[in-house]
Amino acid sequence: MSKFSIGQMNQLGDALERYGITPEEVTRFSSSSEILQGLLDVIRGRAKVVMFRHIINCNVDPEVPDGWDVVDHIRGSDQFEWDRNRIGLHITRRKRVGGLYHGQPFGDEVQQDLRHRCLRVPNANIVDYLIAHPELVPEEWGADRVMFWGTVYRNPEGRLYVRYITHRIGVKGEKGRGPLNEVVKSGYQEVRDEFGEMRPAAILKDS
Numbered sequence: 001m002s003k004f005s006i007g008q009m010n011q012l013g014d015a016l017e018r019y020g021i022t023p024e025e026v027t028r029f030s031s032s033s034e035i036l037q038g039l040l041d042v043i044r045g046r047a048k049v050v051m052f053r054h055i056i057n058c059n060v061d062p063e064v065p066d067g068w069d070v071v072d073h074i075r076g077s078d079q080f081e082w083d084r085n086r087i088g089l090h091i092t093r094r095k096r097v098g099g100l101y102h103g104q105p106f107g108d109e110v111q112q113d114l115r116h117r118c119l120r121v122p123n124a125n126i127v128d129y130l131i132a133h134p135e136l137v138p139e140e141w142g143a144d145r146v147m148f149w150g151t152v153y154r155n156p157e158g159r160l161y162v163r164y165i166t167h168r169i170g171v172k173g174e175k176g177r178g179p180l181n182e183v184v185k186s187g188y189q190e191v192r193d194e195f196g197e198m199r200p201a202a203i204l205k206d207s
Helices: 006-018 023-030 033-043 107-116 124-132
Strands: 069-073 087-090 146-154 160-167 184-190 201-204
Touching (some): 124 184
Parallel strands (some): 146 201
Antiparallel strands (some): 069 146
16 A cells, blocks of 8 residues: 555646656656666755757758759758757748738748848758657647758759658557657658748747
8 A cells, every 4th residue: 555645646646747747658667666766866865867968960961862962951060959949930921911911932932031031040950860869859849840941952853842840640649649759750841832830940049
C-alpha cells in the first residue's frame, strides 16, 4: 500500500500535466531506476540538471536529393545554437481588396515580402538537424508546413522547391501522436505553389 495520500498523488499528477508530461513518459521514467535515482539526486542537492546545447552548423551544404541542385543557400553561423524562441513564423498576405485579402500569395511573392521586410530566414541545415532530433520541433507548429526559405532547390525538370518541416496528422498514439520519429517529417514545396496561413515562413529573431 502506498504511503502517499490520494491528495499528494493528485498534486503530482496535476504538476506533471501542467508541464506537458505525457502518460507514456510517466511510464518510462517510473520504470527506470536510473531516471528515478537521478531525479532523487537533483531533489536532494547531490546533482544538478545541465541542459544539452544543440549546436547547428548553418555554414555547410545541405542535404540534396539525387539529381537535384541548390539554387540559393543563405549560409549562416557554424555555431548556431538551437533555441525555439529564436525561430518565429511569418505569414505573407496579399494587399486587401475591398477590405478582404485577395487570394493566397505564390512563392515569389513570399520571397519578395521577406526581402522587403528585411526578415532573416534560416536555411535547410536547420531542417536536417531537426529531422535528426525531432524532439526539438515545437509542437505549436502543429500541422503547418513551416517553410525554410534560406535554401532553394531545383529538380531535374528545372522546377524550384523550398524545404519544409511539419507534424503528420492521424498517427496512432496519445492525442493522435505517435513516436516523434514517425510524427515529424520534412518535404519539398514547389515555389510556384500558393503559400497561405498553413505554410508560414520560418524567420530568425534577434537573440
